[in-house]
Amino acid sequence: TAAVVALGLNSAAYSGEIFRAGIESIDRGQMEAARAVGMTGSMAMRLIVLPQAFRVVIPPLVNEFVALLKDTSLVSVIGVADLMLRSRNMISYTANVFTPLLGASILYLLATIPGSQLSAYLERRFKF
Structure with missing residues (x-):
């Protein structure tokens, strides 16, 4: 459970940074224009800035998800049973290296x- 918490917190930090960068990538003039037409700050953020930022953060967010999936293999070193650990167990039982690793990679x-x-579809x- 400690490894799951560590991976979750690490991924949450990266995801937060991705969202922050996505919001900051939107031109400040967008917020100013929304405020000029009478929107409140939260309305401007929700209706103008966040939809544009969402388009920007999709690729890095999917990359973070894929990296998190790959990092779960590292958890097996700490003691959490995952796919690679199961593959290594099968290798020790069957003395067949290729098939369990091929199955895990598939x-x-x-x-x-x-x-x-x-991600490619989104x-x-x-696309702007």
Whole structure:
């Protein structure tokens, strides 16, 4: 559980930084224009800035998710049973190195490719 908390906090910090950078990437004039037409600060943020920032943060956020998925392999070193640990156990039982590692790599691909495809779709959909 300590490793899960550590990975969660680390990912949360990176995700927060991604969102902060996305919001800061939006031109300050957008907020000023929204305030000029009578919007409150929270309305301007919610209706003007955040939708634009969302388009900017999609690719790095998906990359963070993929990195988090890969980092779970490191958790097996600390003692949490994950896919690579199970593969190593199967290798020790069967003395077959190729099949368990191939199976683990296929499962990792099946877990990461849809996220990458979703990211590409969202990038095309929200392109400026």
